Amino acid sequence: MGRDRERGRLAGLLGDARAGRSRTVVIQGEAGIGKTALLGQIAADAGDMRVVRGTGVEAETELAFSGLHQMLHPYGDRLDALPGQQAAALRSALGLGSGPAGDRFLIGAATLTLLSELAADRPLLCLVDDAQWLDNASLDALLFAARRLAADPIAMVFTARDGVRPFPDRGLDVVRLAGLDRAAAGDLVAARAPGLTIPVRERLLDEAAGNPLALIELADALGSRPVRNAGPLPVGGRVQETFRRRLADLPDATRRLLLVVAADGTADLGVVLRAGAALGLAPADLEPAEESGLVVLDGEEVRFRHPLIRAVTYQDAAHHRRIAVHGALAGVLGGDEHADRRAWHLAAAATGPDEDVAAELERAARRAGRRGGSAAVAAAYERAARLSTEPEGKARRLVHAARAAYDAGRPDQATRLAAEAEHLSARDGVVAEATFIRAQVAYERTSPAADATLALRGAALIAGSDPEQAVSMLTEAVWSARDAGAHDLVRQGVELLGRLRLPADSAKARVAAGLIAYGRLPDGAAEAVPPMRALFEAARTGEVGDAVDRVIAGFVGLLVADDRAATDLLEGMAADARAEGALGWLPYILEALAIGRVLLGDLRGADAATAEGLSLAADIGMDTQVTALKGVAVRLESDAERSRAMAPDVLAHAGVHPTNAALASWGLGLHDLAGGQAAAALERLDGVCSGPARHDVLIRAVPDHAEAAVRAGRPDLARTYLPAFEAWAAATSCGALPARCRALLAGGDAAEEHYRDALELHGDRAYDAARTRLLYGEWLRRRRRRTEARTELTAARDAFARLGAAGWAERARAELEVLGDRPAASAGDADPLKRLTPQELQVVRLAAAGLSNREIGAHLYLSPRTVGHHLYKAYPKIGVTRRMELARLVSDT
Incomplete structure (x- = not known):
């Protein structure tokens, strides 16, 4: 009674589920x-x-996974329907x-797929009571x-x-x-204790404050005997x-014996009675609690009628009794x-170090690690x-605990444990690992520069004793310093890498050499590349296999302009990660992949990778990576309004993450440039090219400047x-963009040769x-070579339309209108893939490659039914009716 509004909302929940939402x-x-x-009531x-x-x-x-086991263990026979991993x-x-x-997110994805499988024949209702007590591994999986x-x-x-967790x-x-x-509340009290006097009932209503359980329990207590004056009722608790x-x-x-029930987690009556026997208690001792309604016996299970009874029973027990009960339970759980x-x-029964x-417990931690429960580890x-x-x-x-807490996404716990271990130990290896954990937490919580500073400190401790682990720490340091635009920290990391003694042909030696070379950019491009x-x-070739090193190597491929090969490597890494x-x-991986696709001009592919990355990063709480991916999204040119809307979030972090902010500023500058706002574009791009991130992939912004x-x-201006850019371009054999710049700056007819x-x-x-055809076409129009200008401008307009570069396509159309051309349908206007959202595009591409809905779901961490929903929405947009038509459509466009 009294819950009509809430029941209405939950009835809508059930209705949506029955309708497939x-x-x-x-x-x-x-x-x-x-x-x-x-x-x-929902279950009913x-x-x-x-x-x-x-x-x-x-x-x-x-x-x-105790909670997940409780819920999903009965459906173990359905696991064969899931993708293998x-x-x-x-x-x-x-x-x-x-x-x-499995990775904790893989287990979440498997939970998602199994729930979808259970809903295949009829709608599914998943109910979790007292979720604040669910183990972290189960909660992570269910929330994912x-x-x-x-x-x-x-x-x-x-x-x-x-008030709990x-x-x-x-x-x-x-x-x-x-x-x-x-x-x-009055109706409830009247139903439970109709004999209460009006003053007692009114006092009960005041004290219970509408809490239904308080109303029931207090009414039952007061209604069990005739009373005229209840006296003061308890105010707290x-x-x-x-x-x-x-x-x-x-x-x-x-x-x-109730304390045994409270301390036990199995609800197994046999376990409770055996432990009770070890304490000199008999089965008959449980009877008064059952008669009073405090516990319920159901077959071979015993449980409290309400969780608060368990809490009161355990918390109010004397400490020595709790110790005895835990010892008895440890003795009977074989x-x-x-x-x-x-x-x-055993741990709860311990009275001191043991x-x-x-x-x-360490063995229990290792078992939890084999199951993937990092929080339990x-x-x-x-x-x-x-x-x-x-x-x-x-x-x-403590260091092991800190590492597991970091892996479980518990940064505060990881920092606390690592700091304590660092303070306790005199061993360089332990202190270095503790410092490294604090560094990795600092990346998200403080800044990349703080991460780099701590990682450098940890690496210095083990540079002589464990050079390979030192490379791992220095890789973190150099790459975080790169993100921070902290060139002094990059230099410190590079100098320490140069002092390490590593086997010449080892994977870590290759990583160290590549990072040392990176430290020479931009002035030493010829030696660095x-x-x-x-x-x-x-x-x-697989000679470097560590996940971190491979992601960085993919980025390095972009820095040396091996864009297509780097993008192919990152595509493969993304597929492997899925x-x-x-x-x-x-x-x-998706951040680097999206940048690679941008550099190749695959703007729609970059949009899809960015959308996938943003969705995942938001779902799993990677806030810094959300900001990084938004920076890439601003650089995309398919939707200037959406890009500009994302920019403030990225630019707000410019002091901490200047590389992300510079990427966003580059994107805004390009939107300005495409829209004819050259002065605004110049101001933005000058900040990019002179800023702390100028040594990175942002060197590609120089031609736009x-x-x-x-x-x-x-x-x-x-x-x-241009000198630094031209040196980089010469070292990477990237000659097209310098030629375009020379054309822009050339006087008279000399520009034409450079454009060609x-x-x-x-x-x-x-x-x-x-982009070059657009500039060349504009140059030709100014020379009054109208036919040649029209050819170049039309080709540019159609290419931009196909690629999804709407702002540049509009600029090309404007140039054609100056020539007297009326707007006409272009080749790109007929591209049906332009009508898809990034998620739909990704699903369509995978379906076109021959993957089933279940396989696509496993790739994108979606349920197969959600994949089908995206295809259902995409088909009418792109004008197909059968799956087999997708391969032709994607290959044609």
Whole structure:
């Protein structure tokens, strides 16, 4: 009663699911406010929907995937329908297989696919009560699925209690339960305790403040005997105090056995009774609690009627009794299937440092790591550290805990544990790893420069003893310093790399040589390019296999203008990351891939990669990478309005991430230039070419700066940055753009030869060639060579239209109108792929390559039904009716 509005919202949730639209709702509120009751009502309203239920258990918050096991273990026979990598990862997580651990995001993707599979024959309702107690690994998997469901008949509902653990409800629909209104509360009290006097009832209503459980429990307590004056009712912890009084009325033996139930996480009556027997308790001791309604026996299970009863029972017990109960439970939980629970009970029973128990927890941490539960790994290693008997053993375990916390996306915990380990240990290796973890957290939390500073400090500690690990740290340092535009830190990293003793033919030696060469840019381009290219080639041939090193090598390929080969390498890396479920890496790969596609002129492909990266990075909380990908999105030219809308978010971080900001400024400058605002473009591009990111891929902005300067009537400024650019272009054999710049600056008829040279050198780079044709056409028009101008301008307009460079296509049309041409349909106007969203385009391209909906879903971490939904929307836009037509359409365009 009194929940009509909330029930209406949740009825809409079920209706959407039945109509094939996925939605997720989080019901939040204080203890006893009616979350569980509302969940029960949703289940009752589900009708013939399939219902999957789970409940967070406080005693199992540190057991990796215990919640997911509870919910999905009954459907283990459906795992064969999942893509191979996903099936293996989820089997490992659920304890159904012994395969390698999956990336936590791969397990989330597998959860998404399995839920979609369960909804294939009828709509699915997924209910999770007390989600604040769900183990982190399970919660991560379920929330990943919730945020990426779209066109599946699935409704997900979580309940979360206030004041316990913050629930990560970002991006989800939240229903906040308030207390019942006075009338509904009065009706509830009248139903439970009709004999209360008016003063007592009114006082009860005041004290309960509309909390349904408080109303019920207090009404039952007061209505169990005739009363005229209840006396003062408890103000704080109303419901808990009622439960305390009811527990206090029980025999001591019953309270002790209830403590066993509270400390146990299995709900297994046999386990409870065996542990109770070890404490001298009998099965009959449970009977008074059952008669009072505090516990419910259901077959071989025993559980508390409400989670608060468990909390009060455990929290109010004397410390020595809790220790005894955990010891008894550890003694009766035998076998490998209970090894983790046994380890945690032993830890709870420990009264001081205990190396044997610490070793048990360390083994539990390794088992959790094999299943992919990084948060559980961190918790087990941290508890093992607290029980360690030696400072160095404690520090070592703390470092493992910090690394696992970082992998689990818990940066605050990682920093705290790493700092403690660094303070405790006298071993350079331990201190270096702790410093490195703090550095990686600093990238996201503070700045890339802070990351580089810490990584340099860590690498210096082990430069002599572990040079290969030092290279890994210095790779982080140099690349973060690059992002920060901190050239002094780049130099420090390069100098330290040069002092390392590495096997000449090792992968790390190739990485070190490539980074040392990078430090010579831009002035030493001739000497820098060959070793940088050697690093890139080593990644292409598989001689460099580390994920970080390969991503950087792909970027290095772009820095030395091997754009097509670098893009091919990054395409392969993205495919591998999708296949392996390495979602944490994918946004970084997609950033580099999108830049590569931009440089090749594949603007739509860049748009698709950016959209995918942005979606993933937002879903998994990679805020810095969201900013980086937005910087790439601003550089795209298909939608100037959307690009400009993204720019402020990127530019706001210019002081911390100048490279991202420069990329966005380059994009804005190009939008200005295409729109005829040459002075504005010159101002923006001058900031890019003179700023701290000028040594990077942003050196490619120099020709645009030169064009803006000439068009703004400042040819004197056009030469400002050309010497460094020409040196880079000569070293990379990239001659087309310098030829275009020479044409812009040449006097008289000399420009024509340079334009023709540039067009010949562009080769298959359609975008760069179109930019040159536009300039050449404008030059020809000014020379009154109208027919030749029309030819070049028409070719430029059509190329821009095909590529999706709307601003440049409009500028070419404007030039043609000056020649007297009326706007006419161009080749690009008929391109049906222009009508697709980036997500639809990506799905269509994969479908055209012959992938099934299930395979596309595995690539893009979407459910197969969502893939089908995108195709359903795309078909009428592009004028096809059958899947087989897609291959021809994509190849034709």
